[in-house]
Amino acid sequence: MKKHNFSAGPSILPKSVIEQSARGVLEINNSNLSLLEISHRSKDFIEIMDKARTLALDLLNLQNKGYKALFLQGGASMQFLMTAYNLLENKAGYINTGEWSTKAIKEAKNFGEVIEIASSIDKNFNYIPKKYELVEDLDYLHITTNNTIFGTQFHNFPDTESNLICDMSSDIFSRDIDFSNFSLIYAGAQKNMGPAGTTLVIIKEDILGKVSRVIPSMLDYKVHIDKESMFNTPPVFAVYTSMLTLEWLKNNGGIKSIEYKNIQKAKLLYDEIDSNELFVGFANKEDRSFMNVTFNLKDENHKEQFDKLCLEANISGVNGHRSVGGYRASIYNALDISSVKVLIEVMNELKRKI
Ligand SMILES: *Cc1c(COP(=O)(O)O)cnc(C)c1O
Numbered sequence: 001m002k003k004h005n006f007s008a009g010p011s012i013l014p015k016s017v018i019e020q021s022a023r024g025v026l027e028i029n030n031s032n033l034s035l036l037e038i039s040h041r042s043k044d045f046i047e048i049m050d051k052a053r054t055l056a057l058d059l060l061n062l063q064n065k066g067y068k069a070l071f072l073q074g075g076a077s078m079q080f081l082m083t084a085y086n087l088l089e090n091k092a093g094y095i096n097t098g099e100w101s102t103k104a105i106k107e108a109k110n111f112g113e114v115i116e117i118a119s120s121i122d123k124n125f126n127y128i129p130k131k132y133e134l135v136e137d138l139d140y141l142h143i144t145t146n147n148t149i150f151g152t153q154f155h156n157f158p159d160t161e162s163n164l165i166c167d168m169s170s171d172i173f174s175r176d177i178d179f180s181n182f183s184l185i186y187a188g189a190q191k192n193m194g195p196a197g198t199t200l201v202i203i204k205e206d207i208l209g210k211v212s213r214v215i216p217s218m219l220d221y222k223v224h225i226d227k228e229s230m231f232n233t234p235p236v237f238a239v240y241t242s243m244l245t246l247e248w249l250k251n252n253g254g255i256k257s258i259e260y261k262n263i264q265k266a267k268l269l270y271d272e273i274d275s276n277e278l279f280v281g282f283a284n285k286e287d288r289s290f291m292n293v294t295f296n297l298k299d300e301n302h303k304e305q306f307d308k309l310c311l312e313a314n315i316s317g318v319n320g321h322r323s324v325g326g327y328r329a330s331i332y333n334a335l336d337i338s339s340v341k342v343l344i345e346v347m348n349e350l351k352r353k354i
Contacts, residue, residue, distance in 0.1 A: 004339035006329040007317030008148055008292060009170065010190040013241070014248045014334045021241040035240055040233050048236075049229060052243035056200055059246060059255055060179040067180075070201040070221070070229045071239045076169045076188035077103065079199060083142065083165055083184060084108035086221050089211045093117040093138045093162065097154075098125040098147040099323065100167055108142070111213075117141065124324070125150040127284035138162040139210075140183065146171035148191065149321040151294030151328060152287040157181060163207050171291050172200065173249060174333055175259045183207045192291070192332045194242030197235040249333065258333050265331045265340045266290040272344045276351055278302060282324060296326030302350065309346045318343070 005012040028035040029044050038044055053069040072078070080103055084092065088111045096102055096119035108114045115138070118129035125147060134141070140163040146153045148170040157164065163183035172187040179185065183204045190196040201221070208222050217223045217231065224231050249258060270288060273281045273295045282294035297303055310318060320326040329343060 001314055004313070004315045004342050005317055005335070006315065006331065006339070006343070008191075008321070008328060008330045009188075010196050011192075011317075011330055011332050012334045013194065013245060017241065017244045017248050017334075020244050021237075024240055025237070035236060040230065040236055045236060046230075048240050048243055049234065052239050052246060053229060055243065055246035055250060056202065059173060059249060060185075060202065062179055062202065065180055066204050066206060068203055068205055068225045070203065070224045071198045071234055071242070072201055072224060072229070073198060073235055075196075076100070076167055076186055076199055079167070079186040079201065080104040080107040081110065082201075082219050082221070083140075083186070084111040085213070085215060085219050086208060086211065087163070087165070087184075088112040088114075088139050090139060091115055091135075091137070093135055093141040095119070095129060095132070095141070095143045095158070096121060097128055097144050097152060098150050100148065100169070101142075101144045104142060104144070104167060112139070120152075126152065126282055126287075128152050128154055128287040130156075134158065134160050134162075136161075140165045140207075142166065146289055146291050148292050148330075149328075150324060151283045151289045151292045153289035153291065155287070163204075170330075170332075171289070173246075173255060173258070174262050174291055176255045189238055189242050191330075192334075193245050195238050197238030198242060200242070245334075261337065262290050262331070262333065265335070265337050266293065268337070268340050268344060269293050269329060269331065272347055276347050278351055278354065279347065282326060291330060291332060293329045293331060294320060294324055294326065295329075296320075302354065305353065306346075306350050309349055310343075313342055313346050315339075315343055315346065 024035040056069040057063045091113035093115045094105045095117050118132035120127050120129050141160050142165045144167040165184040168185050169188045170191040185202040187200045189198045273279045279295050318327050318329050320328045
């Protein structure tokens, strides 16, 4: 029976994409060969890589604006250090909005001065800081646009002259914003784009080449750009499946259309959290994430009963992260609104039973 998959990551992908991807593993392009056993230098794979890179820039409306798209390895966690390695010469600013930002800050400190411009750690990261003074002459300012664990999201971006760099792992391709405000965007594929194993990096080329240190080839964005994201063997399965998801998104009306659906889903669920007296939302209302909805039971004694109802309704992956507790419903692009309605129905059923 169909599962309602609210997993935070790796997470739900469109069913049609999984099916197409599975067919590609069996045979790619009527070649009698699996995607997994052809050369990454073959015409079949080069086409896939080119298409994935083009679709990414197209969907973000960044074609012909000086940006390049790369599919790299090492996860978003590798980007915590690669961004600093390639771009931090003197000092960089970071806004600390959760565990992932904290990890990015730790890595950057290996390469230069790191200024924590603002932090929401005082309230266990349940909000996005808004009042802070920006520092001049930063090599860049780094933010995490959506905080997967805590369920907060930037709805306005810092007004800065510095290069804005962001970890967009859990909300890339989910909303229609001006992506040209960012000089570099990175996102692990496994939240909203594809399977684990590749990380999309969108980079404005002219920000590179400004640091004096020697950069090892594998960590050098310029090398990956020059080699068209094929410096070494790319993760072919992850790139192929990501390409299929991007194609699915484009064929379904692109970002504007998915944003509309994402807003509807989030609104329904937050309305239920606010109106059902058994539950309370975790994140500050104005900073609520449209991708990861964090909430708690007011009375922990109802946990067993709620978990049982979720299980019976085929709801999967709603347990909160250990640092927040409670529940987290991740409602990424591929999750249909009907699954959100099932969760809401279960929340209502709990209310009726108590
Ligand atoms: C999941 C996640 C990461 C970590 O990604 P990996 O690919 O596992 O390194 C980093 N940042 C954010 C915002 C995430 O959601």
